[in-house]
Amino acid sequence: MIHLLGPAVLAAALAGIGVYGILARRNAVLVLIGAELLLNAANVLLVTASALPAGGLAGLEHSQTYHDPLIPGQVMTIFVITVAAAEIGLGLAIVLLLFRARGTVELTAVRELGEASPRHTETPS
């Protein structure tokens, strides 16, 4: 027997840490690290939920043994990991493009996403 509260609180803590990382960082690559932690918080919660019998908390009263043959919690976790891999690949490509175009990855220095043009320039920080 295992307490489910531990991993659930871990998921909440990771979500808080991820939100802090996304909001408090200036370097774009470190912002993506925060996003990864946030996605992992969701994964921990999904795996925790997959330890419950089918029907989740409501299914506890009916039976202790029946389990969903599709194992949604764990399969969804694998899907989330795949989406996260796609997201980080594309995100880092955009960060590299930003670095080549502006010479910086500091998000406070980049206020506009379009390419710089003579008519429409940003003020250097």
Add this chain to the structure above:
Amino acid sequence: MSGPDLLLTALALLAAASGLLAVTGSRVVHCALWLVVSLGALAGVYLVLGAEVVALVQLLVYVGAVVVLVIFALMLTRAPVEPSDRLDAPKGQKLAAVVAGISVGGILAGTLIYALQDLTVKVQGEQGSARNIGRAVFSGWLLPFELLSVLLLAALVAAIAVSRHLPAEKRPGQSLTEDGGVQ
């Protein structure tokens, strides 16, 4: 406290502490390496919860691929190796981020504690085995699985297309006109 509970608590503390170090550290490379520790500890958490395939995928994809990508990106953007104070946002935004992080974590934790209380379950080891996961993925989850492979391919092609794209003023043989158009 039983053995698995103790193991789970230790791994959870390790994951949370190294995650915190990954978002607060002042050396970029150390942040990436603390992320490795955090994701590895999470793989251990999955293992204790009986999800062995998920733990292996976590190790392969996250620790093996994603972190290497992050370190490559840090290298290519010439991130400073020595401690830098330019990694964090200004003071005011940082304070707001602390408030937002604590409130998100607090609300989630409160909800989950209320929902789960001191619920205990028996860990089903065979539920997360490769045989059962494979059967589930290739029966009920087949369409999402195939869509996901298309998504991965699209993301890969898009990443190549984005990183080959040069900013307008650096494109050879072209110059910008007064109104910002490309001649």
